[in-house]
Amino acid sequence: MKTVSIYEDNDQLRSLLELLINSANEFSVVGSYSNGQKIVEQIRHDWPNIVLMDIDMPGRNGIECVQQVKEINVQIRVLMHTVFADDDRLFACLSNGADGYLLKKDTGTHLLTALHDVAEGGGPMSPEIARRVLQTFQKPQNPKRQDYGITEREQELLQLLTLGYTYRMIAIQCNISVETVRRHLKNIYQKLHVQCGTEAVAKALRENLMH
Incomplete structure (x- = not known):
């Protein structure tokens, strides 16, 4: 419980x-x-x-x-x-x-x-709120934004994380293992210089990091 x-x-x-x-x-x-x-x-x-x-x-x-x-x-x-x-x-x-x-x-x-x-x-x-988050992702790309080296795959996982998906749900959606999800997210956190998923989501939204 x-x-x-x-x-x-x-x-x-x-x-x-x-x-x-x-x-x-x-x-x-x-x-x-x-x-x-x-x-x-x-x-x-x-x-x-x-x-x-x-x-x-x-x-x-x-x-x-x-x-x-x-x-x-x-x-x-x-x-x-x-x-x-x-x-x-x-x-x-x-x-x-x-x-x-x-x-x-x-x-x-x-x-x-x-x-x-x-x-x-x-x-x-x-x-x-989810719609608002999606609208943020759909804003035109800012050419002056910082490039953190986030790959297309990592962007996909970060967007799913933002929409409330659990690690298991992300794994099913992307047809990969939960351990692979954890590895990708760990790489994302390191690239964005954050400690956890919520910090990564906030930074992605704030800086419009999604293509």
Whole structure:
């Protein structure tokens, strides 16, 4: 069973999220908080596998909280849960290490699936956010951008990673082994000078690295 901590300042919504998550045999809520003021102590106490994180909270916002969580343990998965769909907040969350981005309007139909996907190593996104990511990839190539030496194959894997595919899903899509996927992604991280998938995705989006 995967454990989940919730950060949401709307008391009614937070209670509903607890009920929904606890109703699934796969998950158990171990922490539920209205703000991130004491997130370091709370995460160290609860040690959740997944954090469901609102962005607009009093005191310390969710974008700052993501960074705090990842500094405690980069293995803790963080799923953003917000009403905001703008590029600035999306890229800020990804840059700080967020593993997924779910809009609150999609909670009823996508939350449990998104929690499952993020627990399995994927990067789930609401359809609207995924479309925004695709639009970013489809922007005209910037001739002045830095050339990191990313191959066409590596670009393909990076795009699938950005769209929320797990390593296993990428392997099936590309007809290669999971170990080969890991090797390709490790090469990508080294070329982009990043430490993990979310940093690679954020950099690819920010610098429009996709052809």
